[in-house]
Amino acid sequence: MQQNRYVGITASVKPEMERFEKELEALVLDNRNELCKDILEFLKAPSKRIRPVLMFLTLKALAAEISDEHYKVALATELLHSATLIHDDIIDCASERRKKECLHKKFDTKLAVIAGDYFLSLALKTLAELEQPHIFKIFSGNVLKICSGEISQYFKRYKVPSIEEYLEKSKNKTALLFLCAVKSALTVSETESPMLEEFALNFGTAFQIANDLKSDTDSDNGIYTLPYVLYFQNNPAYDIMNLDVNSYTEAKSLARSFLNEFIDGIMRDISSPDNKALMALCESLKEK
Numbered sequence: 001m002q003q004n005r006y007v008g009i010t011a012s013v014k015p016e017m018e019r020f021e022k023e024l025e026a027l028v029l030d031n032r033n034e035l036c037k038d039i040l041e042f043l044k045a046p047s048k049r050i051r052p053v054l055m056f057l058t059l060k061a062l063a064a065e066i067s068d069e070h071y072k073v074a075l076a077t078e079l080l081h082s083a084t085l086i087h088d089d090i091i092d093c094a095s096e097r098r099k100k101e102c103l104h105k106k107f108d109t110k111l112a113v114i115a116g117d118y119f120l121s122l123a124l125k126t127l128a129e130l131e132q133p134h135i136f137k138i139f140s141g142n143v144l145k146i147c148s149g150e151i152s153q154y155f156k157r158y159k160v161p162s163i164e165e166y167l168e169k170s171k172n173k174t175a176l177l178f179l180c181a182v183k184s185a186l187t188v189s190e191t192e193s194p195m196l197e198e199f200a201l202n203f204g205t206a207f208q209i210a211n212d213l214k215s216d217t218d219s220d221n222g223i224y225t226l227p228y229v230l231y232f233q234n235n236p237a238y239d240i241m242n243l244d245v246n247s248y249t250e251a252k253s254l255a256r257s258f259l260n261e262f263i264d265g266i267m268r269d270i271s272s273p274d275n276k277a278l279m280a281l282c283e284s285l286k287e288k
Contacts, residue, residue: 013056045098051077055181057277064189076126077181083119135184142176149173157222160232175204202266209259210285227251256287
């Protein structure tokens with residue numbers, strides 16, 4: 001396992017993540033094509049793997065037995081995430097992903113789109129092997145919402161959202177895939193936990209906010225992150241396109257406080273000895 005690869009990882013999920021990595025590589029090798037080498041390079045680049053990590057930690061918190069079917073849920077989740085990354089890079093005209101040249105830069109846009117579709121196909125194949133229509137429904141319904149959220153984001157470019165709209169966008173853009181993983185894993189275990197499903201949704205939202213605070217490239221494309229939202233809320237007459245450095249720094253500080261309070265709320269909801277690892281994962285998202 002690559003050192004420091006996983007955010008908030010604990011010894012309790014290390015064996016599961018090592019098996020996950022082997023199965024992810026085997027899945028690609030079993031379905032090889034001319035892009036196999038580049039696909040594996042993309043998958044093996046340093047990555048948080050935060051979605052399967054969260055799923056396995058959730059199962060550990062419930063003392064649930066982890067089965068082969070759980071690994072298929074984790075694989076499908078990560079493959080869907082990978083598909084969205086490749087397509088996002090094309091939309092954003094990005095040059096690098098995980099410190100590697102983006103596929104659309106290395107080859108061309110057409111092949112990159114097909115590579116994203118390849119990941120999607122592997123995810124569908126993996127979900128089909130579960131032979132559980134309810135899990136397929138969970139994924140398909142939420143992925144549809146994710147795509148609808150991306151479409152909505154496109155048509156709302158250069159409009160500063162309210163805090164509520166920003167949080168809703170973050171939920172649709174990122175958090176729903178976290179929910180897919182946890183809800184599907186609970187279904188495999190034949191158990192229900194509305195509290196943990198809500199936690200997964202809120203954690204995914206916090207994860208997106210944390211990412212937004214670390215990288216603000218979206219503003220160049222007219223998609224405004226939390227610092228802009230908070231600043232514009234207090235200065236509605238200001239030209240947000242020309243936000244100066246000092247004002248942005250001040251707004252970013254407010255956004256850090258907002259994120260930390262949001263995470264504190266999540267942690268209060270799951271506070272128990274069984275959830276220590278999940279709480280540590282939340283703590284790792286906090287902005288210092």
